[in-house]
Amino acid sequence: MSLVTSRTNLYLSYKRTDEMEKIVKQLQSLAEENDFTIVPSVEDANIIASIGGDNAFLQATRKTGFQQNCLYVGVSTDSLGFYTDFSVQDLKKMIHAMKNAEVEVRRYPILEVTVDNEKPFYCLNECSIRSNVIKTFVIDVFIDDLHFETFRGDGMIVSTPTGSTAYNMSVNGAVVDPTLPSLQVSEIASLNNNQYRTLGTSFLLGPNRTLTLKVVQDGNDHPIIGVDNEALSIRHAKQLKLRLADESIKVLKLKNNSFWEKVQRNFLSKPNS
Template identity: 80%
Template sequence: MKGCFCKVSKRKNLYLFYKRTIEMEELIQPLKEIAEQNEFTLVTDVEKANIIASIGGDNAFLQATRKTNFNEDCLYVGVNTDSMGFYTDFSMENIEQMVLAMKNEEVEVRRYPLLKVTVDNEMPFYCLNECSIRSNVIKTFVIDVMIDDFHFETFRGDGMIVSTPTGSTAYNLSVNGAVVDPALPSIQVSEIASLNNNEYRTLGTSFLLSPERKLTLNVVQDGNDHPIIGVDNEALSIRHAKEINLSLAEKQIKVLKLKNNSYWQKVQKKFL
């Protein structure tokens, strides 16, 4: 999960990802000045960047990674405008800390796994946090859950969430899913309001799958065959979905983090 500092220090083409408002332009001006003073080149074309800094919270970070195609050749940095997030170790209130941390080798590169999602054999897309499948009407729907080629269970309820380890503290946690160490490559499957009776029976709890496993969710066509598919903090405009294949992707993103601010320290600060 770690990379060497020398690779970080050689990256100088910086792209800033933020909402283009007057307020944000004023807020990030000091960041631009400090970046230029420290010999970073601010680029407006993301294709020319080797560092991408998101300005905002975790939602901004998720947007930045998605809209830049989860670029494996770039280093992502999260800079918060409010409280610290899971992906954002640095703050606009103390920009100098980020530069000093890089100079003093107090940072490391952590690699985070992505979730690969394919709907009805179309082009795959990727998620950093989770993919959720939910009913689009006030009605439960049925999903046949396949692990590899094995029919594991038939689910009826409001939906399901499939999350990465770093996404385990987001939507997944709100439905009592487990918090997973990012060092453990896996995907987690969690239920949203499942029905358990003589006709439909599920495990009734979240479960983890290894990176070698493939998960397939087959939507049973019973008049509610247009589920809402959410990826991280966006909803996909897919009108019809029968088969959803999910697995841990081979590609990862590289994120610049403080050495003394581990995932479990953040979990403690956020929830305990």
């Protein structure tokens, strides 16, 4: 079934630069020629298109509030990433794929982050908590109501399956199939001795688990908290609660471009192969 209907409203999310405006103008013209309506407001959209790379896609989902009644599509201005299946160098291919049922909708889990019982934040890749000074800090780690371990080190990363190939992978976390709804907990430079003992490896939690990170108030209790590619403006944090959100986002992807094909292309294929 074609995704182009009598009401296909397209919202474009991109960084406002002169170069990007030229790219977007081309996309707007092509979209309108193919029965899409460009809308200025997210509330009027069926499809939200991110123009840029994976970072632009992360910003688009967050800035548009992880819309549940829209499809997200990533359009790259450079090489294809994990969230961008289409390229500005071949916009006609994207329109053709959408009109000829060569795409499918995949659901990606979202991470819900609550700091000190305030209003939750949401992220698609990961949440990280790190020391803001050149000094280790201490976190008590709880799985549901179980005090699991006491961590001392530079910080921790909690990632979704699609985020497992990002910051998480740089600290030797596992790559997780996005069809497995889970969150992964990975350490950043942990200190293990007779006083502080951690598992020493990444671990996965199922979709119904809640992870609680309690920052030990020892004078180094102003950590940097990041959600995806943005730092939160929180000066003091005592506790983070993390869980998979009840909702997920719907992403428009090419049928012949699976997650594992992307992993192979980005990490295993030789350049220009």
